[in-house]
Amino acid sequence: MQLTETVKNLESFRLSNLLFLLGLLLFSCKTESDKNPTLTESIKVSVQDPHSYSNIREIHTKHLSLELEVNFDNKTLYGVARHRMSESKAKTAIFDIHGETIQKVTIGKKGTEREADFVIGKMDADSILGQPLVVTIPSGTEYINIYYQTSDRCDALEWIEAENTASGKFPYLYSQGQAILTRTWIPLQDSPSNRLTYDATLHVPKGMMALMSAENPKKKSTDGTYHFEMKLPIPSYLIALTVGDIGYRALDKRCGVYAEAPMLERAATEFQDLPQMINAAESLYGPYAWGQYDVIVQHQSFPFGGMENPMLTFINPSIVAGDRSLVSVIAHELAHSWSGNLVTNESWNDFWLNEGFTVYIEHRIMEELYGKELSNTLCEIEHFELIEELKSIASSSHPEDSRLYLSLKGRNPDDGMTSVAYVKGAYFLKTLEATVGRKKMDAFVKAYFEEYKFKTIRTELFHTFLNKNLLYPNNIEFNTDEWFYLEGLPMNSLTIKSKRLELMRSYAKRTNRGEDIFAPVKKVRWVKVKGKKKKRKETYTEQLNTKAFITQEWQTYLRSLSLSIDTAKLDQMDRYTKFSEANNELKFEWFLLNIRKENRSIRPKLKVFLIETGRRKYILPLYRALAVYPTDKEWARSVFKEAQGGYHSVSRNSISEVFK
Ligand code: BES
Ligand code: ZN
Numbered sequence: 001m002q003l004t005e006t007v008k009n010l011e012s013f014r015l016s017n018l019l020f021l022l023g024l025l026l027f028s029c030k031t032e033s034d035k036n037p038t039l040t041e042s043i044k045v046s047v048q049d050p051h052s053y054s055n056i057r058e059i060h061t062k063h064l065s066l067e068l069e070v071n072f073d074n075k076t077l078y079g080v081a082r083h084r085m086s087e088s089k090a091k092t093a094i095f096d097i098h099g100e101t102i103q104k105v106t107i108g109k110k111g112t113e114r115e116a117d118f119v120i121g122k123m124d125a126d127s128i129l130g131q132p133l134v135v136t137i138p139s140g141t142e143y144i145n146i147y148y149q150t151s152d153r154c155d156a157l158e159w160i161e162a163e164n165t166a167s168g169k170f171p172y173l174y175s176q177g178q179a180i181l182t183r184t185w186i187p188l189q190d191s192p193s194n195r196l197t198y199d200a201t202l203h204v205p206k207g208m209m210a211l212m213s214a215e216n217p218k219k220k221s222t223d224g225t226y227h228f229e230m231k232l233p234i235p236s237y238l239i240a241l242t243v244g245d246i247g248y249r250a251l252d253k254r255c256g257v258y259a260e261a262p263m264l265e266r267a268a269t270e271f272q273d274l275p276q277m278i279n280a281a282e283s284l285y286g287p288y289a290w291g292q293y294d295v296i297v298q299h300q301s302f303p304f305g306g307m308e309n310p311m312l313t314f315i316n317p318s319i320v321a322g323d324r325s326l327v328s329v330i331a332h333e334l335a336h337s338w339s340g341n342l343v344t345n346e347s348w349n350d351f352w353l354n355e356g357f358t359v360y361i362e363h364r365i366m367e368e369l370y371g372k373e374l375s376n377t378l379c380e381i382e383h384f385e386l387i388e389e390l391k392s393i394a395s396s397s398h399p400e401d402s403r404l405y406l407s408l409k410g411r412n413p414d415d416g417m418t419s420v421a422y423v424k425g426a427y428f429l430k431t432l433e434a435t436v437g438r439k440k441m442d443a444f445v446k447a448y449f450e451e452y453k454f455k456t457i458r459t460e461l462f463h464t465f466l467n468k469n470l471l472y473p474n475n476i477e478f479n480t481d482e483w484f485y486l487e488g489l490p491m492n493s494l495t496i497k498s499k500r501l502e503l504m505r506s507y508a509k510r511t512n513r514g515e516d517i518f519a520p521v522k523k524v525r526w527v528k529v530k531g532k533k534k535k536r537k538e539t540y541t542e543q544l545n546t547k548a549f550i551t552q553e554w555q556t557y558l559r560s561l562s563l564s565i566d567t568a569k570l571d572q573m574d575r576y577t578k579f580s581e582a583n584n585e586l587k588f589e590w591f592l593l594n595i596r597k598e599n600r601s602i603r604p605k606l607k608v609f610l611i612e613t614g615r616r617k618y619i620l621p622l623y624r625a626l627a628v629y630p631t632d633k634e635w636a637r638s639v640f641k642e643a644q645g646g647y648h649s650v651s652r653n654s655i656s657e658v659f660k
Pocket of ligand 2: 332336355358
C-alpha cells in the first residue's frame with residue numbers, strides 16, 4: 001500500500017540511502033500493518049482542522065529544531081526535524097508530509113536516539129493534503145526526530161537559477177507556507193490550531209545569506225552556517241526561509257529592509273514610512289510583540305503581494321513602484337503582527353478572522369499616516385471588488401463561499417482566499433465600529449488581542465467574546481449571525497464613498513461618450529505685467545496629466561470605461577497615459593480591459609508582463625480573461641508554457657486549471 005507511494009518519492013534519492021530506506025520501510029510496514037491492518041484507514045482528518053492529519057489533540061509539537069543542508073545543485077533540503085512533544089500517553093504521533101522522502105524516524109534526545117516504527121498513509125485523491133506520517137511511540141515520548149529530504153514535488157519552495165535573479169551572481173530560494181504548504185518542506189503537524197517555537201541550523205553555500213521568520217543576521221556568515229531562533233510560539237504556516245545574495249539596510253532601530261543589491265536602496269526609500277506605521281499600529285492595538293520587524297523584497301515570482309512571516313514580511317518586488325503608491329500592502333502585512341500572527345485562526349474555515357481584521361487594521365494605519373480620504377479611497381475600491389466577487393460566487397458551484405465562516409472540508413483551503421474573508425470581514429468590523437463608536441471599538445479590539453494573544457480563535461469563540469465584551473454591556477443589538485453564517489452582504493453594511501473616485505467616474509463617462517479627455521485644451525488667463533496696473537490676457541494649453549492622480553483613481557477610471565469604446569482610441573490613450581508601462585496595479589487593469597476588448601496590439605507588452613510577474617492576483621485573472629476567446633486562449637497557452645517555469649507552484653497550479 002503506502003510503500004508504492006513512498007517509493008515514488010524516492011526518484012532523486014541516493015542509492016545507498018535508497019537501499020537503507022527500503023529495508024527500513026519494509027520493516028516498518030510489516031510490523032505496523034501486521035499489528036493493525038486498519039491503521040491507515042482509521043487515520044481521518046482531525047475534527048477541529050479538516051486540513052491536517054495530525055492528532056494534535058492527543059499530542060503536539062511544542063518546539064521544533066531543524067538541522068538542514070540547503071543544496072542548490074539538487075534543489076533539495078536534506079536533514080532532520082527534531083520535535084519536542086507535549087506530555088502525553090498517546091501511542092502514535094501523526095505528522096503531515098507532502099512529497100518528502102522520509103529516511104528514518106527516531107525517538108529520544110539527540111545522540112541517544114533509537115529508531116521508531118512508522119507508516120505513511122495514502123495520499124488524498126486530489127493531492128491537496130499530502131500524507132499522514134504515523135509514528136509509533138511509547139507513552140511519554142518527548143523527542144521525535146524525522147530524517148528527511150525534500151523532493152521535486154515540494155510545492156512550498158521556489159528555487160531560482162542565478163541568471164534569473166536581480167544580482168545574477170547567486171541562485172535564490174524562498175518558501176511559501178500558508179496555507180498548507182509547510183508540510184511540503186518540513187514534516188510536521190501542519191495545522192494553525194497548534195503553536196510552536198522553533199530554532200534552525202542551516203548550511204548554505206558560502207557567500208550566501210540565509211533568513212527565516214525568526215531573529216535574523218544582518219551580515220553574511222563566513223562559512224555559510226546560520227543559526228535561527230523563534231522564541232515566541234507561532235503556527236506552522238508562518239515558518240519561512242529565504243536564501244540568496246541578500247543585503248540589509250536599517251530604517252530604524254527595530255526595522256529595516258532586506259533585498260538583493262540592485263533593489264536595496266530603492267526599497268529603503270519606498271518603505272521609509274515603515275517606522276511610523278509601526279508606531280501608529282502600536283498606539284492603536286498595544287505593543288508590537290515580535291521585537292524586530294523587517295521586510296524582504298522577494299523574487300519576482302513571489303505569488304502574493306505580501307506574506308506576513310513573523311519578524312520578516314515577504315514582499316512582492318512590484319510593490320516597490322517608485323512612488324510609494326502601493327505601500328498599503330506593507331501596512332497590511334504589518335497589521336498581521338496582531339491579527340493572524342498574535343491571534344491566529346484555528347482552522348482555514350475561520351480565515352476571515354485573520355484577513356478581515358487585517359484589512360480593517362490596514363485601513364486604520366493608512367488613515368493615521370495619510371488621512372481619511374485615502375483610506376476611504378482604498379475602502380471603496382475594495383468594496384467594488386467584493387461586489388464583483390459576490391456575483392461570481394453566487395453563480396458558482398459553491399454559493400456558500402460568501403459566508404464569513406467557511407466550510408472548506410474536502411477542498412483546497414486556497415478556495416477561501418476571496419474578497420469575502422478580506423473585504424466582507426473588514427466591512428463587518430467597520431459596520432460594527434459605526435454602530436458602537438470608534439472609542440468603544442478600539443478598546444474592544446485591543447482587549448481582544450490582549451485576551452487571545454499567542455492563542456487561536458474560531459468564529460464561535462469570537463462571537464461569544466464580542467457579545468460579552470462589547471454588545472451586551474452596551475445594550476447593542478447587532479445582526480452578527482447574519483454576517484457570520486449567511487450568504488451575501490447584509491443590508492446594514494456601511495457604504496463608504498470617496499469624492500476623488502466620483503470625479504474619476506465622471507472622466508470615464510466623458511471618455512465613454514467619445515470625448516478625448518487627454519487632449520490639450522486651450523485656455524485663457526489674466527497675468528500681471530511688471531510695474532503696470534493693468535493685467536494682460538494670455539493663452540495657454542492645459543492637458544490632463546496622469547501624475548495628477550493616484551493609482552487608485554486611475555484604477556477607478558479604467559474600471560468605469562465602457563466596453564463599447566473604440567479599440568483605436570485605447571491605443572491612442574496609451575500613447576499619452578502610458579498605462580501599459582505604469583505600476584503593476586495599473587498595468588493589470590489596462591491589460592484586462594484590452595483583453596476584454598480583444599485588442600491584440602497589446603500582446604507584446606502583455607507577454608512580457610505575464611513572463612515577468614508571479615503575483616497570482618494579476619496573472620490568473622488575465623489568463624482567465626484570455627481563455628474566453630479561442631484564439632486568445634491558444635496564444636495564452638503558449639505564453640503559459642514559456643512562463644510557467646518562472647512561476648511559484650501556487651500560481652502555476654491555479655493557472656493550469658484554466659487550461660484543463
Ligand atoms: N496572508 C496573506 C497571503 C496568503 C493568504 C497566502 C492565504 C496564502 C494563503 C497576505 O497577508 C495577504 O493577504 N496578501 C495580499 C495583500 C493585500 C490584501 C494587501 C495579497 O497578496 O494580495
Ligand atoms: Zn493578509
